[in-house]
């Protein structure tokens with residue numbers, strides 16, 4: 001197969017982005033944080049939500065997009081926050097390094113919760129800078145490699161992220177974390193793929209696949225409830241962590257007659273979030289009315305942090321695809337190749 005052109009373009013605020021193309025579809029990935037800021041269908045429709053007020057100011061997360069958000073487990077005494085300072089990708093296969101004429105930003109940081117960002121800032125100041133990098137390892141693959149040698153009292157680990165745009169627009173984000181501790185200590189972390197989908201009207205959206213599951217309600221001190229509805233619908237602020245969620249979740253957009261299919265592997269939980277009007281107004285990087293046109297559905301490992309023994313590796317994968325409106329119980333025409 002012929003190598004596919006991955007274009008390198010200037011993005012907002014002087015940050016750079018890479019554009020993947022496949023069969024008329026496209027995806028844009030900012031080198032900063034490896035945020036996937038755009039995923040467009042062959043009809044040119046934008047499928048991800050990106051706030052018009054999003055800040056492109058490292059180390060802040062870009063509001064909207066699809067981005068991996070690993071975070072050291074707060075419950076683990078041996079854990080350290082992720083400080084993803086990237087060095088050139090080491091994934092196997094034909095590799096076309098991105099020309100070094102323009103240095104990559106340092107450090108690359110995933111979108112994340114503010115707790116993580118605060119620690120990240122702190123640690124950035126005490127850790128030595130490491131060269132950053134990314135490379136195109138195959139036709140429409142991008143690999144990012146983050147590694148973090150920290151002083152002994154912190155855990156050390158590697159984090160790798162691969163972004164792939166496949167046939168029929170299948171967007172795959174594969175994360176790998178490896179415990180590189182030399183002192184035999186385990187490493188624990190939580191993880192979420194923050195994914196903001198663009199929808200026509202939130203009050204007409206249904207999220208299917210999570211019915212009958214137990215969830216923790218972030219709006220009620222993480223109290224535990226059981227989902228009673230036959231789908232999740234939206235009439236106000238919603239912020240829930242669904243536990244032991246199935247591999248496949250569907251987001252139905254009636255007005256557009258289309259369904260996003262989320263397939264997750266290695267990630268037991270699913271977060272569903274919409275800030276609604278009041279919280280939207282309180283967020284400086286989010287438009288007052290934008291909650292009407294987005295829904296955040298995250299594949300995550302939150303309730304039970306992942307714990308790795310030294311040299312152990314974890315893989316968490318997210319696959320996004322788009323099909324005409326259908327129900328998750330039906331026969332979804334979704335590629336299952338993993």
Ligand SMILES: O=P(O)(O)OC[C@H]1O[C@@H](O)[C@H](O)[C@@H](O)[C@@H]1O
Nearest residue numbers: 061112113114218239271273298
């Ligand atoms: O504002 P942040 O930190 O980017 O997070 C956005 C939302 O992300 C979701 O994962 C959380 O469940 C919400 O509570 C949170 O508000």
